[in-house]
Amino acid sequence: DVPPPMNRSADVVARMGCDLEPIDPTSTEGALILRSFIWADQLARMALLDGAIEIAAGMPFEIERVDAGAFLERELARPVRGTATVVYHSVFIQYVPAIGRQRIQAAIEGAQRTAPHGAPVHYLRMEPGQSAEARFEIRLDDELVGTSLAHGTSVRWLP
Secondary structure (H helix, E strand, O other): OOOOOOOOOOOOOOOEEEEOOOOOOOOHHHHHHHHHOOOOOOHHHHHHHHHHHHHHHOOOOEEEEOOHHHHHHHHOOOOOOOOOEEEEEEOOHHHOOHHHHHHHHHHHHHHHHHOOOOOOEEEEEEEEOOOOOOOEEEEEOOEEEEEEOHHHOOOEEOO
């Protein structure tokens, strides 16, 4: 397991997201809800979550209570020159009805096609793969860039 192959760094200028039932990881109640999703014997995952909650407490972010298709249609219609927009999700798309998946895909593909010079749109995701070996696929746009086991463990980056 090695870090992703990158020859440069990226500055994150804004973080935003959407969820039909958002959980605030910086609240006591939200942190407790998130911890309840981890099995009691998975101490390493609990430590990772605790670290993520600590990071979230120190970073500005906004999670809006809205459908992902509507959110992406609105947000991707407002490109910012000199800034790449990255749409990211993990183990999400399987829970979205077919019409919602089509809406999400259409919003991303439309934004990629019409993105102005200097404001590209990328689609990064980790979702269950199609193979029988139960590995998740990590894709950037249409390119398979890595695989992992469930919960982001044992990441294997492809050359």
